[in-house]
Amino acid sequence: MQIVFASAECAPFVKTGGLGDVAGSLPAALVRAGAEVIVMVPKYATIKDEYKAQMEHFSDFYVSLGWRNEYCGLEKLEHDGVTYMFIDNERYFARDYPYGFFDDGERFAFFSKAITESLQHLPAGFECDILHCNDWQTALAPVFLREFYQGLPLYDRVKTVFSIHNVAFQGQFSDTVMEDILGVAHIPAAASQLRCDACSINYMLGALRYADAITTVSPTYANEIQTPEFGEGLDGVLRERSYALQGILNGIDVAGFDPATDKRIAANYTVEDRSGKAVCKAKLQEELGLEVRDDRPLMVMVTRLTRQKGMDLVMYALDRILAGGVQVAVLGTGDRDYEDGLRYFQDKYPGTMAARIEFDPALSQRMYAAADMFLMPSKFEPCGLSQIIAMRYGTLPIVRETGGLKDTVIPYNEFTGEGTGFSFSNFNGDEMGDAVFRAARLFWDNRDAWNQLVTQAMSQDFSWTRSADKYLDLYFFMHPEIERPAAVVDEPEAVAEPVAAEAEPAAPLNEPAAADVPKAEEKPVEPEPAKAEPEVKAEVVPKAEAEVKPAAKPAAKKTTTRKTTAKKATTTKAAAAKTTAAKATTTRKRTTAAAKKAAEAEGAPEVKAEVAEAKPAAKAPAKTAAKKTTTKAATTKAAAKPAAKTTTRKRSTTKAKKDTTKTATPKAEAKVEEKPAVKAEPAPKAAEVKAETKATRKAEAKPEPAKETPVSPAAPAEKKAPSKKTSVRKATATRKRR
Numbered sequence: 001m002q003i004v005f006a007s008a009e010c011a012p013f014v015k016t017g018g019l020g021d022v023a024g025s026l027p028a029a030l031v032r033a034g035a036e037v038i039v040m041v042p043k044y045a046t047i048k049d050e051y052k053a054q055m056e057h058f059s060d061f062y063v064s065l066g067w068r069n070e071y072c073g074l075e076k077l078e079h080d081g082v083t084y085m086f087i088d089n090e091r092y093f094a095r096d097y098p099y100g101f102f103d104d105g106e107r108f109a110f111f112s113k114a115i116t117e118s119l120q121h122l123p124a125g126f127e128c129d130i131l132h133c134n135d136w137q138t139a140l141a142p143v144f145l146r147e148f149y150q151g152l153p154l155y156d157r158v159k160t161v162f163s164i165h166n167v168a169f170q171g172q173f174s175d176t177v178m179e180d181i182l183g184v185a186h187i188p189a190a191a192s193q194l195r196c197d198a199c200s201i202n203y204m205l206g207a208l209r210y211a212d213a214i215t216t217v218s219p220t221y222a223n224e225i226q227t228p229e230f231g232e233g234l235d236g237v238l239r240e241r242s243y244a245l246q247g248i249l250n251g252i253d254v255a256g257f258d259p260a261t262d263k264r265i266a267a268n269y270t271v272e273d274r275s276g277k278a279v280c281k282a283k284l285q286e287e288l289g290l291e292v293r294d295d296r297p298l299m300v301m302v303t304r305l306t307r308q309k310g311m312d313l314v315m316y317a318l319d320r321i322l323a324g325g326v327q328v329a330v331l332g333t334g335d336r337d338y339e340d341g342l343r344y345f346q347d348k349y350p351g352t353m354a355a356r357i358e359f360d361p362a363l364s365q366r367m368y369a370a371a372d373m374f375l376m377p378s379k380f381e382p383c384g385l386s387q388i389i390a391m392r393y394g395t396l397p398i399v400r401e402t403g404g405l406k407d408t409v410i411p412y413n414e415f416t417g418e419g420t421g422f423s424f425s426n427f428n429g430d431e432m433g434d435a436v437f438r439a440a441r442l443f444w445d446n447r448d449a450w451n452q453l454v455t456q457a458m459s460q461d462f463s464w465t466r467s468a469d470k471y472l473d474l475y476f477f478m479h480p481e482i483e484r485p486a487a488v489v490d491e492p493e494a495v496a497e498p499v500a501a502e503a504e505p506a507a508p509l510n511e512p513a514a515a516d517v518p519k520a521e522e523k524p525v526e527p528e529p530a531k532a533e534p535e536v537k538a539e540v541v542p543k544a545e546a547e548v549k550p551a552a553k554p555a556a557k558k559t560t561t562r563k564t565t566a567k568k569a570t571t572t573k574a575a576a577a578k579t580t581a582a583k584a585t586t587t588r589k590r591t592t593a594a595a596k597k598a599a600e601a602e603g604a605p606e607v608k609a610e611v612a613e614a615k616p617a618a619k620a621p622a623k624t625a626a627k628k629t630t631t632k633a634a635t636t637k638a639a640a641k642p643a644a645k646t647t648t649r650k651r652s653t654t655k656a657k658k659d660t661t662k663t664a665t666p667k668a669e670a671k672v673e674e675k676p677a678v679k680a681e682p683a684p685k686a687a688e689v690k691a692e693t694k695a696t697r698k699a700e701a702k703p704e705p706a707k708e709t710p711v712s713p714a715a716p717a718e719k720k721a722p723s724k725k726t727s728v729r730k731a732t733a734t735r736k737r738r
């Protein structure tokens with residue numbers, strides 16, 4: 001798998017935020033996993049001279065940008081096993097800072113175009129399979145690739161992945177850029193898909209519509225950006241392409257952030273021996289002017305002082321936190337109001353509050369190692385690395401449940417002891433204060449539970465190896481023709497779900513249908529050989545009621561020529577309820593009131609199960625089954641209903657043999673049934689006939705509530721039932737007279 005990874009910044013060469021960390025660590029992890037990776041970064045003037053001295057000129061060419069023809073050089077550098085290609089153009093990149101200039105739209109449009117053009121000038125044997133772009137600075141690369149390079153053999157195999165690190169930064173510019181710089185105004189598809197309003201275009205919007213797959217830096221953030229609250233105006237297109245969107249958590253450089261080997265902290269320590277952490281805490285308290293006490297929890301913040309980082313909540317709750325005995329230290333720069341507020345609390349609570357309004361990476365490392373708690377109450381957070389670094393150093397994070405904070409921090413459960421930190425749900429200062437004091441109370445009252453929580457936090461795996469495996473799953477899913485190394489050959493199908501979301505739902509729907517077919521075919525076959533099989537059927541029927549109904553129709557056809565099956569010809573649930581109630585009373589000359597109530601109380605599911613049991617029994621040898629079940633009915637009430645059913649089945653089967661030749665319409669069958677019904681009954685069974693007449697009259701009066709159940713397609717036959725019942729009454733009346 002050959003991957004080109006494009007990013008506007010990359011540690012250690014240039015870094016302003018989390019994007020630099022990702023671009024500096026993920027490619028190295030991909031290389032360790034067996035992929036070939038080339039990282040493309042602008043050659044900024046701010047890159048250290050020691051790295052510039054190691055670069056070698058690899059190639060140069062010209063890039064067309066609107067009406068311009070700009071020089072582009074490729075400077076190659078090998079660093080930690082990864083190949084870096086620096087895009088050289090001093091007109092655009094020889095500046096003292098990566099971003100923040102009036103021509104950023106033109107600068108990064110050139111960068112995107114240079115990336116796509118340079119795919120033709122890579123080292124021999126390297127043919128790009130995946131072009132992985134990051135944030136709006138490289139968002140136009142998928143657009144240029146499809147509009148200007150589609151159809152060329154080298155570019156047809158290239159699949160594009162676009163990663164969103166912060167959806168708030170989208171790269172919006174005037175629509176005049178489309179013709180003057182991008183040169184796509186004459187292409188209707190590109191012009192319409194880049195435009196975000198009447199006079200603006202959006203670079204990120206183009207990538208979201210043109211990229212083959214979209215990723216973001218945490219699963220929760222992937223869901224959040226599909227809502228208007230977090231989508232920053234792009235939630236609509238993200239919902240449209242949700243099948244191609246997935247969240248993959250960032251990792252950290254576990255070797256660089258290792259308390260056992262870190263030379264920037266006062267004392268080293270490990271998970272097993274954390275005595276060095278107490279030394280670090282004492283040294284930091286002394287350095288910041290705080291009271292040197294190990295019985296007071298030390299909570300720190302290393303952050304930008306902005307509203308997005310939850311500084312509104314901090315300003316609201318800080319007085320309560322400091323007054324409660326928690327030491328607080330804050331490092332960072334940002335909005336002036338927050339800076340002044342922190343200075344005010346530092347003066348109000350000397351020895352308890354320390355504010356360092358500056359940017360100091362070395363001090364931040366000492367704060368991670370020394371603190372007991374790390375506060376991060378962000379309003380939104382795509383992933384966040386600070387809470388991961390804090391856990392790595394045994395500092396428990398207190399976070400708001402949003403984005404990557406929710407995915408990385410497991411809230412403490414006081415009952416089970418599980419967790420790696422503390423969290424609160426709503427963007428509310430009181431809730432944040434409560435979470436801080438939950439942590440402080442555990443620190444004060446239950447040090448054993450606190451130490452166990454620290455152990456669990458330090459034991460978490462946040463290495464880039466795990467994240468790289470998930471990215472490789474996605475890459476190999478997009479290129480199934482490329483064979484994956486044997487160690488992880490089975491994983492691509494399981495993880496690359498969002499891209500295949502459209503095709504996946506069809507599979508689960510078809511599988512149950514295929515499973516149902518053999519069951520339906522087995523039903524007519526199984527009841528014939530033995531009597532024990534009906535018991536098996538009774539177990540199968542409750543599991544799938546839908547399978548019983550197909551089997552019910554052939555059974556009904558065989559017994560349509562008798563009195564009881566005349567009622568069942570309707571095949572409705574209401575008719576089934578009537579016949580079962582009638583059969584249950586035929587074998588009992590004297591039925592108690594309790595039995596009647598029990599029969600009425602039985603619901604429709606029980607009726608279905610009874611009918612299913614009776615049908616296989618009817619196909620068994622009729623005479624022997626009838627004798628056994630009738631004796632059981634006389635002895636036990638519980639067996640009365642099954643016995644009654646089999647006796648009626650017996651009579652029905654004997655009559656069915658006589659009337660098999662009569663295949664006329666239902667009306668003709670009803671007329672023919674009346675005469676044999678009178679003659680066929682032998683004299684010794686008169687008592688049963690009387691009970692049967694009483695049962696039929698009771699069944700006519702009682703089962704009316706059952707008519708509320710839905711009527712099957714055979715409902716028209718129900719209208720003919722009353723005429724048959726009256727004929728049965730006449731026949732039984734003549735028997736009585738005789």
